[in-house]
Amino acid sequence: MATIKDIAREAGVSPAAVSRILNNDPTLAVAAETKKRVLEKAEELGYKKRRNTKACFTIGIVQWFSAEDEMRDSYYLMIRQGIEDYCLKNSINIVRVFKTDTDYEESLRTVDGIICIGKFSGREIDSFTDICPNTVVLDMPVRDRQLTSISLDFREAVKDVMNYLSSLGHEKIAFLVGREYVGENEPITDMRKDAYLSFMKKKKLSTKGLIYEGEFNTASGYEMMKKALLSDVRPTAVFAASDALALGALKAVKEEGLKCPEDISIVGFNDTEMSAYTSPALTTVHAPAYDMGQQGAGLLFSASKMNTHIALKVKIPCSLVIRESCMEPREKE
Numbered sequence: 001m002a003t004i005k006d007i008a009r010e011a012g013v014s015p016a017a018v019s020r021i022l023n024n025d026p027t028l029a030v031a032a033e034t035k036k037r038v039l040e041k042a043e044e045l046g047y048k049k050r051r052n053t054k055a056c057f058t059i060g061i062v063q064w065f066s067a068e069d070e071m072r073d074s075y076y077l078m079i080r081q082g083i084e085d086y087c088l089k090n091s092i093n094i095v096r097v098f099k100t101d102t103d104y105e106e107s108l109r110t111v112d113g114i115i116c117i118g119k120f121s122g123r124e125i126d127s128f129t130d131i132c133p134n135t136v137v138l139d140m141p142v143r144d145r146q147l148t149s150i151s152l153d154f155r156e157a158v159k160d161v162m163n164y165l166s167s168l169g170h171e172k173i174a175f176l177v178g179r180e181y182v183g184e185n186e187p188i189t190d191m192r193k194d195a196y197l198s199f200m201k202k203k204k205l206s207t208k209g210l211i212y213e214g215e216f217n218t219a220s221g222y223e224m225m226k227k228a229l230l231s232d233v234r235p236t237a238v239f240a241a242s243d244a245l246a247l248g249a250l251k252a253v254k255e256e257g258l259k260c261p262e263d264i265s266i267v268g269f270n271d272t273e274m275s276a277y278t279s280p281a282l283t284t285v286h287a288p289a290y291d292m293g294q295q296g297a298g299l300l301f302s303a304s305k306m307n308t309h310i311a312l313k314v315k316i317p318c319s320l321v322i323r324e325s326c327m328e329p330r331e332k333e
Contacts, residue, residue, distance in 0.1 A: 002045035004088070010041045016085050018042075058093040059083070059300060060111035062104065062128065064118030064182075075242070075270050075289050079117050079138055082293020090301065099124070105131065113300040116140075117293075121183030134303055138296045141313065148303070150296050150314040157285045157318035158195035158239075161267050164283075164320060165237045168328045170265065171205050174235035176224045176245045178216030192241050192269070209233035216241070221248025229256050236264060236329040243268040243275045243284055250278060250325075265326035280324035287318050 004022070008015040013034060021030065021038045061083060065076055080096075087094050095111055097104035099120075105127060108114060113134040116125070125142060129135050137149040165173055175196045180188045193211070200207045209231050214220035221240060225248060228235055240246035246268030253260050260266050260280060268275055268284035275282040295314065303309055 002042070002047040004047075006045055007038060007041050007047060010045065011038045013038060016081065016088055019088050020084075022047075056091070056093050057113070057301065057304065058095060058111045059087060059297065060108040060114045060132070061094060061096045062099060062108070062114060062116045063096070064099045064116075064120060074272050075287065076117060076139075078289035079293040079296075082290040082295075083115055083117075083297045084293075086294045086297035086301075092297070092301065108132065112304055115296050115300055119180055119182050119188055121186055123183060134300060134309075136296050136300045136303075138292055141315075144311075146311050148299055148312045148314075150292055150299070150312075150316065152287055152292070153315040153317050154191040155195045155198075157269070157287075157320075158192050159199060160318075160320045161239055161269075161285060162196065162199040164322070165239070165265065165267065165326065166203065168237075168265070168326060170237040170329055171203075172210065172233065172235045172237070173200070173205075174210045174212065174228050174238045175207075175241070176212050176214070176221055176228075176238060176249060177241040178220060178245065179213050180216070190241065196239065206233075210235055216244060218244045218248040218251075221245030222252045223248070225249035225252035226256075229253070229258070237326070238264060238266045240266065240268050243270045243272045243282065246282055246284070247274065247278060250282075261325050261327040262330065265329075267326060271321050275321075276323070278325075283323045283325045284321050285318050286321050288316055292316055 004015050004018045008018045017030065018038055021035050022042060061080060063076065084094060095107055097107050108131050111132055114128050114132045116128060116135065116137045117139060119140050129147065135147060137147065139151055140149065141151045142149045175193065177190050177193050182188060197207060210233060212224035212228060214224050221244060229252065238249055240249055246266055249266055250260055253264055258264060268282050269287065271284045271286035275284045299312065
């Protein structure tokens with residue numbers, strides 16, 4: 001009997017892409033001809049979908065982004081792909097919902113475990129654990145001692161960035177970040193901002209006029225960088241809390257007739273695919289989003305087989321990727 005791997009090999013795509021096409025995944029961005037080729041190969045090879053049985057394990061994936069937002073932010077897309085690839089490899093069924101769906105809680109009633117991707121309020125987390133106690137939260141540390149969470153070690157990552165910029169001689173380091181909210185417009189404190197403030201305070205450097213807050217998208221990065229360049233406290237380096245923000249900042253710098261890194265150094269965060277192809281290539285922090293998804297699915301699946309359930313609080317280290325967008329300031333500050 002033909003398998004998904006057989007179809008993938010014949011169609012020249014990944015097994016994960018074949019699975020999502022055969023399951024009519026509405027969020028999959030794929031060319032019509034690719035979809036057609038996969039479906040034709042599946043029919044040609046006589047592929048038959050396996051029927052789900054009660055013995056199968058089912059993971060519910062809850063995303064705090066809408067489908068449209070996810071397509072604009074590859075960080076969360078990579079987390080989800082890590083989960084789905086693990087599930088495909090281990091024959092685990094998936095029920096995927098977005099927090100913006102009106103009936104998402106009802107869709108999760110039959111799952112064996114829930115993975116929450118993103119940021120959620122305490123009330124929302126409680127609603128998920130009421131549905132299924134076997135719940136893991138990704139990308140957000142939670143205080144609940146009974147709940148497993150996996151997040152990135154933002155503090156060490158920011159320390160690496162700031163130490164690097166400081167070693168180059170920068171003191172006026174601006175910080176660009178997006179505002180995020182959960183529940184009823186409850187603001188979230190970004191740990192990267194806290195770590196930035198802590199570093200600047202420790203080095204006895206002023207942050208006045210150097211912090212800009214907007215949204216986590218390229219347009220917002222562009223607008224914040226425009227303001228920074230017109231400010232009386234003009235930075236010599238910028239640390240953007242996402243690559244999307246950094247991309248907008250790069251555009252603003254070029255429009256002002258300035259050069260990066262000669263006139264201003266820029267560092268991003270996430271190490272998205274585009275960061276290696278900007279001009280100049282972007283120095284950024286590699287955030288292992290895909291691995292976080294894999295680990296989350298693995299912990300959830302393992303917990304279901306254990307007689308004792310011990311919640312884990314996991315911090316995944318990030319790494320600084322030095323490319324071409326930083327150098328020493330032209331003049332000593």
